[in-house]
Amino acid sequence: MENTVYTKIYAPPPFNRKEILRYAGITGNAPELSALIDECIAEAEREFTYKVCFARFKVERNNEMLDLGFTKTKSVHLGKNLSGCESVLLFAATIGLGIDRLISRYSKISPTKALILQAVGAERIESLCEVFACDVQKGCAEAGYAAKPRFSPGYGDFSLEVQKDIFAVLDCPRKIGLSLNESLLMSPTKSVTAIIGIKS
Amino acid sequence: MKITEYIKENLLYLDGGMGTLLQAEGLAPGELPERWNITHAENIIKIHRDYYNAGSNLVNTNTFGANILKFGREELEDIVRSAIANARKAANESRGSQPKWVALDIGPTGRMLKPYGDFDFEDAVSVFAETVKLGEKYGADVIFIETMNDSYETKAALLAAKENSALPVFVSNAYGADGKLMTGATPAAMVAMLEGMGADAIGVNCSLGPKALSAVVEEYLRYASVPVLLKPNAGLPKVAEGKTVYDVMPDEFASDVCELISKGVRLAGGCCGTTPEYISSLVRSSAEMKPRETEKKNITCVSSYTHAVVFDEAPVLIGERINPTGKKRFKEALKSHDIDYILKEGIAQEEKGVHILDVNVGLPEIDESEMLKTAVCELQAITNLPLQIDTSDPVAMEAALRRYNGKAMINSVNGKKESMEAVFPLAKKYGGLVVALTLDESGIPTRAEKRLEIAKNILAEAEKYGIEKKDIIFDPLALTISADNTAAKETLRAVRLIREELGCHTSLGVSNVSFGLPERDTVNGTFFTMALSGGLSAAIMNPYSAEMMKTYHAYRALAGFDDNCAEYIEFAADMPKQSSVPVEVQTQNAKKEEFASELQRAVIKGLKEQAAKLTLAMLSQTVPLDIVQGEIIPALNTVGVGFENKTVYLPQLLMSAEAAKAAFEVIKANMSGEKSADKCAFIIATVKGDIHDIGKNIVKLLLENYGFAVTDLGRDVAPEAVAEEAVRLRAPLVGLSALMTTTVPAMEETIALLRKKAPWCKIVVGGAVLNKEYADAIGADKYAADAMETVRYAEEISRELGA
Structure with missing residues (x-):
């Protein structure tokens, strides 16, 4: 049913080491960092929870105004992304507060580990989004639809302000323990909100 | 009849879901449901009435998000007033002769508290206070705090309720499938904190269906001495034939909840997806059930934002290192507001295996209240160990207790009237396990029997404040044997007497016993052994002391607390590291020539320990400035240039920086008196x-x-x-x-x-x-x-x- 918010908890997606290296600023070969990265992954692993909440909305167009049910926007970039889409799937994903605490702790005793944990966290939330997007794609394909690449607030001219509407409609604090602060940052920090366009 | 009396004898039926029903009535996505109290009063009254008709005794007002963050002051007042009036009207109009009450419903603010969000604890207290005051003003019977998934925000709400109304307060938390709150608390931790602060009923709502929540509920029943409440979801939502339905049906829901009532739940209703049908089914199925008595559990414990530490048979270690007494470097850190130094001391003790951290930051020349509050807030952001607030200043004590995210250990009260009058009201208000020193106006008695007498007086006085025996732990005071060779004996007798005659737990600052003696560690370790076998429950101690740690681990194994001696074996495996055998400096000849010196190699390779050790060795022959200019800076430059040329990556740059820092620390520590030449x-x-x-x-x-x-x-x-x-x-x-x-x-x-x-x-x-x-x-x-x-x-x- 449209507008109902669902919650899904995922099993840990496989680690993408290449991405971790990239987020840590390691663009080439650095085998001597391998053990340290393993250590960080091992320590962080038990802190993660992989939660997503989502809901589906109809897309209505009124000249250049895009009405997504939970918000109205004139974003050209989003409009392009959603061209031909009749509905969207709005989601919020988080890997939980544990990694924030761990990063905070290590920034007091080892900035190197804090940096790598930061990279591990970034990779985790991206991987979670990937797994979720894959699910959506599969579900769409089965029903004869196609899913667009995900599009987040802050991309192009799609204002971060929309976060307020997203949080109101998805009830993120209650559903997945994700909250929005006054400067539109999310806590836990390793979290993503995005829109996936769906077209037939 | 007062509701708090009623729940002593009867099962209390709560209401069910509101949000799902409002959506069915046409509440638009993103629309604030609280406004419906005014715009759609009839719809709200009908839902409440249906719940009363179904048998609910206590119905929650439609005020989940009614707070000053979402509404203007006037609108908020209108909302709360109408919400309570709506529920009251529904109660009056409803059938059924069951006693009926109205609860002011308070949900989370949706904002994350500092330090992981941007919402200050005191601001949260103020936000909740506004709603609470209105609830009291417009005649609610109960304050019902619910669906809280953060322990800290729960504390803010409960504190606001206690400070701004005399109404009973029920507190309900939302647990994840992992059995913890989103911010990490276990049921035992929440029970400790909420009971300590005086909640009248505590429990669980939302998230999951009754079966999935049963493990959490059973934990509540195991630890709680107040009635336990339960409002589960009707399972999880799923789509069936284009409609959203919850997967637990009324009959199954009722029988699952009844199962938990038979285990001890005393207040029951439903949350998301449940309807009046679920409640009437529950009321029908449990009609013949007799509620189980809520027993006093007499558990002595403290808690952090994640877990509770229970004082039972196995000894508890309280790390004493966060304390400036006799520590020059620590004093300096306090004066220069170097919080990181304190935090590192906390983490290091945690890594040594202590269970609780004592926090003492008292120094005449600093604002202790501000510093203690800061230290507590910063520590609880990075360690999950419970804290022992250690101060003789009641103002500082209150500042720290207020901000503490859990049930703290309070160090200390003593038998002096003045001390008890200052500390007990704080312990009653904020909760806490109070360390009570067995001394009074006439000092520390020599004889154990006299110390026992003081302990009895303290217990009697505590009772007047409503503080139970389980929340007092006695420190019968270890005195140095170099001054009086019966001192240790009397202290040990006092430990035993307090344990046997009062049934209370004890804690000792063990190392005082050896004051003035050589090789103090040896004496401390043996004294610790003797005290443990005499029934000591906890020790304030130095976790860097090899003897103390050996005693602790060996005692646990010998006394049967260590299954398969697993922890002891693990500890023993690390033993060589614990002693002061110097770390071997590795020299890999093959690579040696690439570096100007061993120290430069250590910094470039990011080897912290080696850098520190090599620096220390060099200091005997080289002046500090030459080490800095001739070794550390050139090494850092090598790495810095490598980073700029993209042959060294950021983590490596950082590792080198950490190694250099370790070298600097050694230099600093050895440059007594000389002022280091800081740049600007x-x-x-x-x-x-x-x-x-x-x-x-x-x-x-x-x-x-x-x-x-x-x-x-x-x-x-x-x-x-x-x-x-x-x-x-x-x-x-x-x-x-x-x-x-x-x-x-x-x-x-x-x-x-x-x-x-x-x-x-x-x-x-x-x-x-x-x-x-x-x-x-x-x-x-x-x-x-x-x-x-x-x-x-x-x-x-x-x-x-x-x-």
Whole structure:
């Protein structure tokens, strides 16, 4: 049913080491960092929870105004992304507060580990989004639809302000323990909100 | 009849879901349901009435999100007034002769509290206080705090309820499938904190269906001495034939909840997806059930934001190192507000295996209240150990207890009237396990029997405040045997007497016993053994003491607390590391020639321990400045140039910086008296609204390496605070970081203020969203793409100033 918010908890997606290296600023070969990265992954692993909440909305167009049910926007970039889409799937994903605490702790005793944990966290939330997007794609394909690449607030001219509407409609604090602060940052920090366009 | 009386004898039926029913009545997505109290009063009254008709005794008003963050003051008052009136009307109109009450419903604010969000604890208390006051004003019977998934916010809400009304308070938390709150608390931790603060009923709602919540509920029943409540969801939502349905049906729901009632739940209803049908089914199925008595559990415990530490048979270790007494470096850290030093001390003790951290930051020349509050807040952000608030200043004690996220250990009260009058009201209000010293106006009695007598007096006085015996732990005081050779014997007898005659737990500051003797560790270890076998429950101790740790682990194994001696074996495996055998310095001949020296190699390779050790060795022959200029700085430069040429990556740059820092620490520690020649002052901060600080921390570390006197103001720093500090230090350099487009305006504002208040200072900015053009546009002097660039710029300015 449209507008109902669902919650899904995922099993840990496989680690993408290449991405971790990239987020840590390691663009080439650095085998001597391998053990340290393993250590960080091992320590962080038990802190993660992989939660997503989502809901589906109809897309209505009124000249250049895009009405997504939970918000109205004139974003050209989003409009392009959603061209031909009749509905969207709005989601919020988080890997939980544990990694924030761990990063905070290590920034007091080892900035190197804090940096790598930061990279591990970034990779985790991206991987979670990937797994979720894959699910959506599969579900769409089965029903004869196609899913667009995900599009987040802050991309192009799609204002971060929309976060307020997203949080109101998805009830993120209650559903997945994700909250929005006054400067539109999310806590836990390793979290993503995005829109996936769906077209037939 | 008062509801608190009623729940002693009867099962109390709560109501079910509201949100799902409102949606069915046409509540639009994103629309605030609280407004419906005014605009759709009839719909709300009908839902409430249906619940009363179904058999609910207590119905929650439609005020889940009714707070001053979402509504203006006038509207909020209208909402709460109508919401209570609606529920009251529904009660009056409903059938059924069951006693009926109205609860003011309070849900979370949706904002994350500091330090992981931007919402201050006291602000949260104020927000809840507004709603509570209105609830009391318009005649609610109960304050019902529910669906809280953060222990800290729960505490803020309960504190607000207690401070602003005399109504009973029920508190319900939302647990995840892992059996913990979103921010990590276990049921045992929540029970400890909420009971300590005086909640009248506690329990669980939302998240999952009754079966999935049963493990959490059973934990509540195991620990709680107040009635336990349960409002589960009707399972999980799923789509069936294009409609959203919950997967647990009324009959199954009722029988699952009845199962938990038979185990001891005393207040039951439903949450998301449940309807009046679920409640009537529950009322029918449980009609013949007799509620189980809520027993006093007499559990002595403290808690942190994650877990409870129970004082039972196995000994509890309380780390004593966060204390300035006799520690020069610690005092210095307190005076210079070097919180990181305290935090490191906390983490190091945690890694040694203590269960609780004692926190004493009292020093005549500092504001203890402010410092203790800060230390507690910062510590609980990075360690999950419960804290023991150690102060003789009641003002500082209250400041710390108020902000503490859990049930703290309170150190200490004693038999003096004045002490009890100051400490017991605080313990009653905020909860806590109070350490009671067996001394009074006439001092410390020599004989154990006299100490027992003081203990009895303390218990009697505590009872007058409503503090139970289980929440007092006695410290019968270890005195030095070098002054009186029966001192230890009497203390041990007192431990035994208190345990046997009062049934109370004891704690000792063990190391006092050896004061004035050589090889104190040996005496302490043996005394600890004797005390443990005499029934000692806890020790305030130095976890770096090999003897104490050996005793602890061996005792646990011998007394049968260590299954298969597993922990002992693990401890023993680490033993060589615990002793003071020097770390071997590895010399790999093959690579040796690549480096100018072993120390340079250690810094370049990022080997912390080696760098420290080599520096210490060098200090016997080389003056500190030569080590810095001749070894550490050249090594750092090598790495820095490598980073700029992209042959060294950021983590490696950081590892080297850490190794260099370790070397500097050694030099600092050995430069008694000499003043280190710091380069100019550098103030660094992440701007207001932004909580990202990894990049800022990296810059700070490197700047320190290069000898700058860095003042780190932290993250989410207001423009005024930056300007004030720049003026105070007349700092020539300020570094600002922002990671979000939304926080760049705050950076611009900070720069503008600095230009006005501290026109002399150079401002360097960095962060993911910035670039050169942006930095110019907001008026910065310099955009630095990375930490090395900041260092180069700072050196340039520093040289200009020197010239």
